[in-house]
Amino acid sequence: MSLKSKVTGLILAGGRGTRMGRVDKGLQPFRGATLVAHVMERLSPQVASVAINANRNLPQYQAVAGESPVLPDFIDGFAGPLAGLQIGLQFCPTELLLTAPCDSPFFPLDLAERLYAAMAAQGADMAMAVTMEHDPEQPDAAPFRQPHPVFSLMKASVLPQLDAYLDTGARRMEGFFKTLKVAEVMFDDAAAFGNINTLEDLHRHERTAPTVVAPHATATAAAGPRDADPAALPVDEARRLICERIAPVEATETLPLLAALDRALAADIISPINVPAYDNSAMDGYALRGADLPAQGTATFKVIGIAYAGHPCTQAPQQNECVRIMTGAAIPPGCDSVLPQELAAAIDGDSVTIAANALRPGANLRRAGEDLKAGGIAIAAGKLLRPADLGLIASLGIPSVSVRRKLRVAFFSTGDELRSLGDELDTGCVYDSNRYTLFGMLTRLGCEVIDLGVVRDDPQALEAALREAADKADAIITSGGVSEGAADYTRDIMALLGDVAFWKLAMRPGRPLAFGKVQTEQGSAWLFGLPGNPVAVMVSFYMFARPALLRMMGAEAKLQTLQARATEAIRKRPGRTEYQRGIVSTGADGVAQVRLTGAQGSGILSSMTEANCIVVLHHAQANVDAGQMVDVMLFDGLT
């Protein structure tokens, strides 16, 4: 089942708007629509359906909501967001509820996904967004954790706990959350959770250009302390801008199951049968009726038949009778329990003696449909098919599946200094390594690769390569030439052929990045102009090209991070995301620990081959002390 189908969105618009002069915040005009309409637009793609919690101007909210419900508080008197949450949970038709306030129109498009990942991983009742913020009055002070309780994903089943909490007269969200198991999810981009509190805020944001058109405008709002480059775009923001523009390729194909490994499933796999198809035994032993088991002492059962996997026994045991049964064999009629043979008190010819408490009635049975129910979604569209998926599909008797077509990705390296393998290495030259790392990363991702070789720093050669790439491919990956260097013609040519933006990112390595669409008469392709430095090209690929390509492939793109303890102090400047190469291992106490691989320069490719993970030091994060936990991304999870 897809996550989206499990989540209902709730927009919290029930407040009094005190700080806005008691105007109805959600209905304030903003960039050509109401604030609530902006929130609705960001929430809708993440959820199965949306509801709005509002207590005033209900017809106006209904006009924005369309078919979706507008729900006033159940308890009286503008009791705050918890009252909105209560009615939202009462209404919620799915197992999860995602909340967003009506005055925060910039929140991440992967909010549901990221909150859910943490909630599931930690077995929590709910997950809440957290950011690291700076006090604008004290720019030199350490950043602090800012929870955002109004951006939460929770199980609908917490409603009775909320009812009980509200019955005590308490009204604070944080107070209620203390009664639950909460997973906190750190988001890099504090600005994305910024809300519009006052009319002045509203007008200030209104004057800045919309996020999608001019990333740098919002980057300024998100800038960290004074030494950070205010024009640099935070990583989360850049990833969001890229993914917002990109859509999956439409074409699909039907492939025999064995040819579908690593491809993105184009349609849900619906189970045509129950798996298992019949109740069967989980053990070698004796099938019997649980009601016949002794309450005390022992009871002796007569063996009346034998059931093998594939050869059922159709005889129904009567009182104190049983059937000898093997693992996987169908349970004989009337039986509901299986005694593993080693738990019998005695076995003598065709009689088996069982002691009281040796077996719980109902034990050791695998019920029909306990793995998959006929008619249910066995695997949701978007899944990249792994070995277990092939097995699961086979277990349903399905011989072929519909997958998205392979993505065609053209790539080339740029630079006069590059020499191909087999060439002499002249003075001032380097062997072209980026094309090999790119080939590896693209192939691992399951793309059809089109290698266009090395392209000289020459406008005509570059234009020809880009045109050829746009004609042949869905996406183009280049390396080099996107910085400010005098010989970097790529920028001019890319801009000439398409709608390409050159970004300076608040990250290291991988500061420069070109992204946009290259258009020719024959076709168009998304271009990712990655920086030339060999480590930067890999990091930029993983952080930006990979999620975008996966999205084009119609696959879910998760960047999974784990936590590990830093074995050493790490220097880190707040205001940019740093990706350092690390080696993760298990510490003496069983906790994951990570050490850095020596020099971290963006030309030092050996740091990548030595590493087994990337240590992610988030935008607002400062120096890390030895022993502190840090986020790591395992290479094995990236490709």
Ligand SMILES: Nc1nc2c(c(=O)[nH]1)N[C@H]1C(S)=C(S)[C@@H](COP(=O)(O)OP(=O)(O)OC[C@H]3O[C@@H](n4cnc5c(N)ncnc54)[C@H](O)[C@@H]3O)O[C@H]1N2
């Ligand atoms: N004045 C500034 N200079 C630089 C800035 C800046 O902001 N202002 N950014 C630096 C950063 S960060 C990077 S990264 C590089 C990126 O520059 P380009 O993308 O233009 O890349 P090139 O200059 O073409 O190459 C950089 C470096 O990488 C080597 N390289 C390039 N391609 C390959 C390849 N296929 N295989 C192996 N090595 C390759 C190239 O020889 C250079 O040494 O700009 C900084 N400068």
Ligand code: MOO
């Ligand atoms: O992208 Mo550059 O490699 O950050 O140094």
Ligand SMILES: [Mg+2]
């Ligand atoms: Mg260059």
